Amino acid sequence: MDIVLVILFGVAGGFVGGMVGVGGGILFVPALAIVLDESQVEAEATSLLAIVIVAIAGTIRQRRYGNVRLEDAGVIGVMSVAGVALGVVVSNEVSQRTLEVGFAIVALGIAAQLVHRASRRVDQAEA
Amino acid sequence: MFDDPQRLLKLAVVGTAAGVFSGLFGVGGGTIIVPLLIVWFGYGEREATGTSLAAIVIVAALAAGGQGAYGNVDVVKGLAIGVPAVGGVIAGTALQQRIPQRAVSYLFAALLVAVALELLI
Numbered sequence: 001m002d003i004v005l006v007i008l009f010g011v012a013g014g015f016v017g018g019m020v021g022v023g024g025g026i027l028f029v030p031a032l033a034i035v036l037d038e039s040q041v042e043a044e045a046t047s048l049l050a051i052v053i054v055a056i057a058g059t060i061r062q063r064r065y066g067n068v069r070l071e072d073a074g075v076i077g078v079m080s081v082a083g084v085a086l087g088v089v090v091s092n093e094v095s096q097r098t099l100e101v102g103f104a105i106v107a108l109g110i111a112a113q114l115v116h117r118a119s120r121r122v123d124q125a126e127a
Numbered sequence: 128m129f130d131d132p133q134r135l136l137k138l139a140v141v142g143t144a145a146g147v148f149s150g151l152f153g154v155g156g157g158t159i160i161v162p163l164l165i166v167w168f169g170y171g172e173r174e175a176t177g178t179s180l181a182a183i184v185i186v187a188a189l190a191a192g193g194q195g196a197y198g199n200v201d202v203v204k205g206l207a208i209g210v211p212a213v214g215g216v217i218a219g220t221a222l223q224q225r226i227p228q229r230a231v232s233y234l235f236a237a238l239l240v241a242v243a244l245e246l247l248i
Contacts, residue, residue, distance in 0.1 A: 003207055010208035014215025019223050020232045021176065023183070024216075025154030028208055030242040042201065044153025045194030049205030050212060051155045051187040057213040058180040061220075067177025072138060072168070076160065076178075077185025079142030080149070084186065087150020088193035099151075104243035106152050111236040111243070113158065118232035 002036060009035070014054060021117075024054045026110050029103060040099045041091055137167055145182065149190040155183035 013027035025047045032043035062068050091099060141163045145156030157179045164175040194200050 003203070006204050006207040007211045010211035011215040013208070014212030014217075015219040016215075016231070016235055017212075018216035018219025019226060020228065020235050022235075023155040023157045024209075024212055025149075025152070025187075026158075026239065028212075029153045030246075031208075032204065034242070034245055036204075038201070041194075041197075042199045044151075045191065045197070045199030046201045046205045046208070047153040048149065048187045048191035048194060049200055049202065050209030052184060052191060053206070053209030054212050054216060055155060055180050055183040055187060058216065059177070059184055061217075062173075062177030062180055065173070065177070067173045068181045069170075069174065069178045070181060072164075073178045073181035074185070075135065075138045076142040076145065076182040077189075079139040080146030080156075080182075080186045081142075081189060083143035083146025083148075084150040084189045084193055085146075087147040087152075088190060088197070089150075091151045091153075091194075092197050092199075100246045103152050104246040106148075106154065106158075107239040107243040107246075110158055111239040114232045114236040114239075118229045118236075121229060 005036065006031075010050065017054075020114060022110060022114065023051065025051050026107060030107070033100075040096050040103065044091060044099075044103075134168075141167070142182070142186070145186050146189070149183075149186045150193060153190075153194075155179075155187050157183060 009031040013024050013031065017024050017027060028047035028050050029043045032038045032046055033040050059068060141160055145159045148154060148159050149156045160179040160182055161175045164170040164178060191200060
């Protein structure tokens, strides 16, 4: 049963993400943590694997439109190692509660970004 | 590129910030990468999104590897979410022009606020 829910969340998450232009993680993590009752750190870890798959597919599509500067992307990716290591260690050291609060703040930040972008779009349309 | 140390440094800052975000919160880091590419490097929105996706492949793979070392990754669930999500993204992107995107953005923002409240309370 769980696995059916997981698949449904994948499709729904991808669909909404593709429509409004946000990544999958912000949806996959709460789906795994809140609905499927995984711990926050496990939900985050599993979400990362799903993101890799979605991002590969997205890159292939975007590359066809000539929107990918591979060299810059490669440098950003390789240079992320230290930050990733720090983030992973901290996420495993802090309490679940701290991680939940941190993630809640990120979700609010992305919500604000979405509203800001959407309202700007209106201004442009009216201008 | 490598003869421009300042540019390299800025890319390293973007990578590090995205990496912390990804490792800590289980997200790709696009929220960080896209705006920085636009503001610091003069990228257009589409190029920023495309390049961010390619960077995220590496960032998220590194983070997944790190979390995997702690035994936190559920491979079956990760694949069961990720593979169907590709279909979802394709459908969502295709319908982007036909659906009132602003309304969806507001609804989605509301959903994220609900998620935040659920986590905080």
